[in-house]
Amino acid sequence: MKKNEIKVLESLIRGSKTLKELAWDLSLSESYVSEITDELCERNFIRKERKGRIVSISLAKPKDIYFKKLSDSFSLRLLLSGKKDLLLPRLLKPKRIIDFESGISKSQVYKDISELRSIGVVLKKDGKYYVNPMLDDLINLLEIINKEFLYKGANEYAIVLWRKGNERLEKIPKGFGIEGEFTAFSIFRRYGVDYTPAHNYVFYPRKKLLAGEIFIHSLIASETKTQRSMCVIFYLKNREKLDIGTIKKLAKHYDALNLYVDVEYYLATKKEYKFLPWNEFSEKAKLYGAGLEEYFGEEKLLSVLAEIGKIIEEEINIYLIGGGNMIIQGIKDSTKDIDLIIESTEDFYALTEVLEDLGYRESSKVMGLYKNLQPSTIMYKENNPRFDIFVKTVCGVIELSKSMKSNALFFKNFGKVTVHLISQEGIFIFKSITDREGDLEDVGAIAKKHSLNWKWIFEEVIIQERKSKKRFSFAVLDTLEVLEDRYGIVSPITKKLRYHCLEEAIIIALDKPKNRGELKKLIDFPMSQIDNAIRRLEKRQMIMVDRSKRPATISKGS
Numbered sequence: 001m002k003k004n005e006i007k008v009l010e011s012l013i014r015g016s017k018t019l020k021e022l023a024w025d026l027s028l029s030e031s032y033v034s035e036i037t038d039e040l041c042e043r044n045f046i047r048k049e050r051k052g053r054i055v056s057i058s059l060a061k062p063k064d065i066y067f068k069k070l071s072d073s074f075s076l077r078l079l080l081s082g083k084k085d086l087l088l089p090r091l092l093k094p095k096r097i098i099d100f101e102s103g104i105s106k107s108q109v110y111k112d113i114s115e116l117r118s119i120g121v122v123l124k125k126d127g128k129y130y131v132n133p134m135l136d137d138l139i140n141l142l143e144i145i146n147k148e149f150l151y152k153g154a155n156e157y158a159i160v161l162w163r164k165g166n167e168r169l170e171k172i173p174k175g176f177g178i179e180g181e182f183t184a185f186s187i188f189r190r191y192g193v194d195y196t197p198a199h200n201y202v203f204y205p206r207k208k209l210l211a212g213e214i215f216i217h218s219l220i221a222s223e224t225k226t227q228r229s230m231c232v233i234f235y236l237k238n239r240e241k242l243d244i245g246t247i248k249k250l251a252k253h254y255d256a257l258n259l260y261v262d263v264e265y266y267l268a269t270k271k272e273y274k275f276l277p278w279n280e281f282s283e284k285a286k287l288y289g290a291g292l293e294e295y296f297g298e299e300k301l302l303s304v305l306a307e308i309g310k311i312i313e314e315e316i317n318i319y320l321i322g323g324g325n326m327i328i329q330g331i332k333d334s335t336k337d338i339d340l341i342i343e344s345t346e347d348f349y350a351l352t353e354v355l356e357d358l359g360y361r362e363s364s365k366v367m368g369l370y371k372n373l374q375p376s377t378i379m380y381k382e383n384n385p386r387f388d389i390f391v392k393t394v395c396g397v398i399e400l401s402k403s404m405k406s407n408a409l410f411f412k413n414f415g416k417v418t419v420h421l422i423s424q425e426g427i428f429i430f431k432s433i434t435d436r437e438g439d440l441e442d443v444g445a446i447a448k449k450h451s452l453n454w455k456w457i458f459e460e461v462i463i464q465e466r467k468s469k470k471r472f473s474f475a476v477l478d479t480l481e482v483l484e485d486r487y488g489i490v491s492p493i494t495k496k497l498r499y500h501c502l503e504e505a506i507i508i509a510l511d512k513p514k515n516r517g518e519l520k521k522l523i524d525f526p527m528s529q530i531d532n533a534i535r536r537l538e539k540r541q542m543i544m545v546d547r548s549k550r551p552a553t554i555s556k557g558s
Contacts, residue, residue: 001080016058039198066141089142094128180204184218211241219259229276236290264441295334296385309414316347337386432479433472458493513555
């Protein structure tokens with residue numbers, strides 16, 4: 001442990017302090033003490049609590065009791081300096097020098113053990129070294145530390161943050177040999193975020209990681225508000241490399257979808273929750289060159305629509321389908337873009353020409369976050385909301401159907417522009433299948449504030465899916481599962497949609513005949529549900545089952 005880290009512990013043994021008090025006590029700068037305490041916080045030696053602008057720092061419980069007792073008998077410098085803080089927990093069981101894995105040099109091990117023996121902390125018997133069994137307080141402390149470190153393969157002090165099959169994400173003290181792939185905070189610098197963590201973060205098995213995976217790994221690894229906020233900075237800094245659809249899939253794979261939605265919530269609401277206060281975060285984002293998009297409220301939205309209405313010469317209908325709609329209906333306070341559908345190419349040219357007259361310009365490229373939306377165009381102007389304009393269809397999949405138009409609400413005429421509001425059920429569908437920042441948080445807000453017509457949503461999804469011949473019901477099911485997991489909102493159509501998605505998954509998997517076991521490897525559903533779906537599909541003659549073979553072979557229907 002470093003000298004100044006030990007000084008922090010010694011100061012906190014005398015009582016908890018604010019960051020300012022601790023810096024004054026140690027005669028160090030607040031910024032430097034903040035870095036030291038962040039590292040100790042990561043290792044769970046101390047805890048930091050923010051009350052308004054005041055950061056209170058104290059020893060972590062229940063370690064605080066044992067640190068205080070040990071400081072009465074020992075010098076913490078002699079007890080923890082060098083690599084002793086890593087060495088001592090491994091000496092709860094007798095070990096020879098040769099038993100220590102690489103990561104701490106043999107010379108360092110000899111030096112530290114020699115010092116520990118000189119103060120009676122470590123004993124030697126039959127060539128093996130071990131912690132003095134008479135030191136109950138020290139043993140209790142070391143056992144607590146050991147419980148926080150799970151031995152899972154890479155080395156004795158790897159904390160396994162996530163595991164599935166042969167994949168795992170680990171947090172490892174620096175100085176140990178690494179066999180996996182560096183990830184999370186360990187490689188933020190490669191992506192333009194100059195952040196140095198106290199530990200290494202490693203993914204196994206070794207493979208080339210996507211930027212989205214590194215982002216999700218960092219969310220899983222985050223333990224403090226500062227770390228979670230650095231994840232958001234990574235996200236903002238690398239927007240063009242990140243595809244939200246891919247991030248959602250990765251977050252689901254890593255059981256981290258809620259963590260990702262936390263980021264959406266923070267960016268959309270600026271509410272502190274699990275992150276730094278917004279003013280502190282925005283300053284940090286500026287330092288890292290991570291651009292924050294501007295959000296606009298109802299007043300700005302209506303003024304822009306009024307400007308369009310003043311000069312447009314043709315009568316057009318526009319249907320608001322996103323944040324602008326939600327602002328008008330009182331579901332959210334602000335948005336960075338105005339998503340709308342128009343019904344013809346003639347209306348498209350009329351609207352884009354007016355926007356150009358007002359100083360808007362067409363985006364030269366669609367950012368990574370929006371590339372799957374396939375908008376007819378994106379128009380932007382500094383200090384104004386961006387326009388995402390779609391003609392008839394969104395994402396090349398969901399169309400402005402007769403049912404959606406009949407359910408839409410008339411809002412207002414702005415000159416020759418008639419503005420309609422797509423129903424909340426329609427917005428729910430659009431936002432369930434689009435892969436954009438904030439969509440999951442928006443559907444949560446809709447479901448919490450409105451009694452939705454779930455039957456209509458299910459029927460519209462199935463109809464539109466059959467028309468487009470594109471299977472987006474999986475994305476809608478993902479959204480329903482997020483609602484249930486995050487907000488406790490249980491939709492009455494979830495079970496029915498899950499059956500539908502299972503049947504679709506079976507048909508997709510039958511690119512060639514397969515048996516039940518082969519299907520199970522490809523489809524993440526219980527075997528009993530797969531068997532029931534096979535029976536339903538066979539009854540409807542959508543698949544054929546050849547039971548003359550062992551095992552039975554399943555193929556698509558003729």
